[in-house]
Amino acid sequence: MRYPIAIETGNDNQAFGVVVPDLPGCFSAGDTLDEAIDNAKEAIELWLETMIDDGESIPAAKSISIHQSEPDFSGWIWAIVDIDLAELSDKVERINITLPSRILRRLDAAAKAAGESRSAYIAHLTLK
Template sequence: MLYPIAIEKTMFEGKTVYGVVVPDLLGCVAVGDSYQEAYDNAIEAIGLHLEGMNEDNEEIPFPKTIDDYIYHIDYQGMIWATVEIDLSPYMGKVEKVNITLPQSLLHRIDKKILGNKSYYRSRSHYLSELAFRDLSSSHSF
């Protein structure tokens, strides 16, 4: 899933720092001395935040898009980026299931996966991503 992050460049004690806010994860923030360091720290902060939510049995929120936040007053003047996060470690134990699909649909799924190897790792990953998106229409898991 792609979580949007808002990055703000500011001065702190005479030096430039970058602060990151993750709008979909209330309280999830990161900082860095460079844009790249702030971005990398945001990835770590999101992972820790999701881990805590999972431990507390809280619902993992489905990420919104940058367009959902870009004009919000709290984020004016910030730089936007997205962070790709694999949510599977925060969704509970993996369970193997047996499903039946028409052969032509299975071939189309495989073709989609091959064309997007940088995103989809397997049939299971593809199907779980689609299911998560569909079930998260209320923006929470």
């Protein structure tokens, strides 16, 4: 999903402020424009993860032109942050993988030592 972000220009003494109009309460900042956009992506992902965890619906993104007409955003810079909602989904998928026996034994031993199932251990390592 492509979320528009509104960026309030910063200066030497003030960071660039970012607001995500389609996600109430989602905001961020950065010392540079690039950092502000990167931080906005992280803020959006965290906001969406919270909504998914709480079982809430994900708001649709509106076009920039709709938000630009709002007086509160007059003079702000606009950008788009692309979020892959599939990466945030907790939908379980069954997969089939092939590993050498010695690696599988190491994987199972590490999972057991961590007190996790093989699948949980792989997921945990991937999310680190």
